[in-house]
Amino acid sequence: MSKVSVLSASMAAVLCLSSCAVMCAQLPEPNGGTIERGTLPARWYSEDAKCMEIPEWQVHEYNPNFFILRQSPCTDFEKPFVFLFFGKDKALLADTGSRNGNIVPAIQLTVKNWLKRNGRASIPLIVVHTHEHEDHTWGDKALQAMNDPAIPVTFVPAEVEATKKFYGIQTWPTDIGHVDLGGRIIDVIPIPGHSAASVAFYDRNTAVLLSSDSLYPGRLYVQDFAAFQASTERLIEFTKDKPVANILGNHIEETNTPYLDYPVGTMYQPNEHELALTRGTLLELEAALVSMHGVPQRLALRDFTVWPSGPKFARPGDRERFQQHVQEEKAHMWDHSAP
Ligand SMILES: [Zn+2]
Numbered sequence: 001m002s003k004v005s006v007l008s009a010s011m012a013a014v015l016c017l018s019s020c021a022v023m024c025a026q027l028p029e030p031n032g033g034t035i036e037r038g039t040l041p042a043r044w045y046s047e048d049a050k051c052m053e054i055p056e057w058q059v060h061e062y063n064p065n066f067f068i069l070r071q072s073p074c075t076d077f078e079k080p081f082v083f084l085f086f087g088k089d090k091a092l093l094a095d096t097g098s099r100n101g102n103i104v105p106a107i108q109l110t111v112k113n114w115l116k117r118n119g120r121a122s123i124p125l126i127v128v129h130t131h132e133h134e135d136h137t138w139g140d141k142a143l144q145a146m147n148d149p150a151i152p153v154t155f156v157p158a159e160v161e162a163t164k165k166f167y168g169i170q171t172w173p174t175d176i177g178h179v180d181l182g183g184r185i186i187d188v189i190p191i192p193g194h195s196a197a198s199v200a201f202y203d204r205n206t207a208v209l210l211s212s213d214s215l216y217p218g219r220l221y222v223q224d225f226a227a228f229q230a231s232t233e234r235l236i237e238f239t240k241d242k243p244v245a246n247i248l249g250n251h252i253e254e255t256n257t258p259y260l261d262y263p264v265g266t267m268y269q270p271n272e273h274e275l276a277l278t279r280g281t282l283l284e285l286e287a288a289l290v291s292m293h294g295v296p297q298r299l300a301l302r303d304f305t306v307w308p309s310g311p312k313f314a315r316p317g318d319r320e321r322f323q324q325h326v327q328e329e330k331a332h333m334w335d336h337s338a339p
Pocket of ligand 1: 080135251
């Protein structure tokens with residue numbers, strides 16, 4: 001390296017250090033930086049769900065402007081998470097829940113409590129999706145029909161063209177889109193593979209990455225293996241120069257015992273794996289995919305399982321076991337002290 005290039009390299013390092021407070025993967029000191037902090041609950045209601053006792057939605061305040069809501073297991077075994085961000089000008093809801101979710105009252109209550117706390121009369125709500133599957137879009141119609149003057153809704157359908165247009169994504173899936181809520185920019189990263197219209201969201205304020213159904217403690221159903229691997233690589237690339245406080249997916253299907261999940265269709269899940277994953281998990285997923293050399297296979301890792309989907313990968317008895325398990329779960333949903 002010449003003297004000039006040594007000089008310019010060290011200047012670049014200094015520049016990076018001084019501009020890294022928000023957008024670097026590492027911080028100069030372990031002081032939390034400028035990331036807006038938040039907490040996750042010690043446990044979710046699904047761990048001790050007596051269905052007489054729990055509400056249709058559990059509302060968790062991560063911090064005053066970011067809420068995580070989880071659907072009750074008693075309404076649907078998928079019990080997905082949905083995410084509600086507030087900016088100065090707009091709020092954004094990622095996903096609308098699964099079957100029988102009845103999400104509107106929970107959203108109205110949460111948004112109105114936020115309005116009261118902030119001395120405001122109304123805020124526009126943008127309803128978007130992590131992807132197009134039914135367990136994330138079931139509440140779409142109800143939210144579109146909500147007609148609440150305090151919460152005017154802009155609705156973005158869960159499909160590729162509408163997603164591109166709304167976030168200003170020129171080339172799918174390699175470009176990054178954005179949405180500005182007022183003092184809060186959320187980056188939108190196309191990640192097809194689990195489904196055609198999957199996206200991840202990166203909230204610059206909290207450094208939380210929403211990873212959709214593409215990475216969570218559970219079964220990562222892969223529809224298009226090549227696309228899924230490429231999306232995982234792009235997420236790694238996207239996050240390499242940014243802090244990642246938590247990676248939050250849309251379900252928990254893994255127990256807190258390594259390599260052990262709950263059977264498909266489980267409602268009540270004592271001893272759940274925690275929701276939050278890290279960028280390390282993303283690197284581990286990538287390594288697992290690379291190890292398959294383009295040949296999809298089911299592979300259980302400590303915190304999640306890569307699970308190619310489709311008839312070719314189904315195992316004999318899968319469907320029957322699922323149906324029987326759902327029946328057993330429903331038989332005990334009102335009282336878990338029963339045998
Ligand atoms: Zn899902």
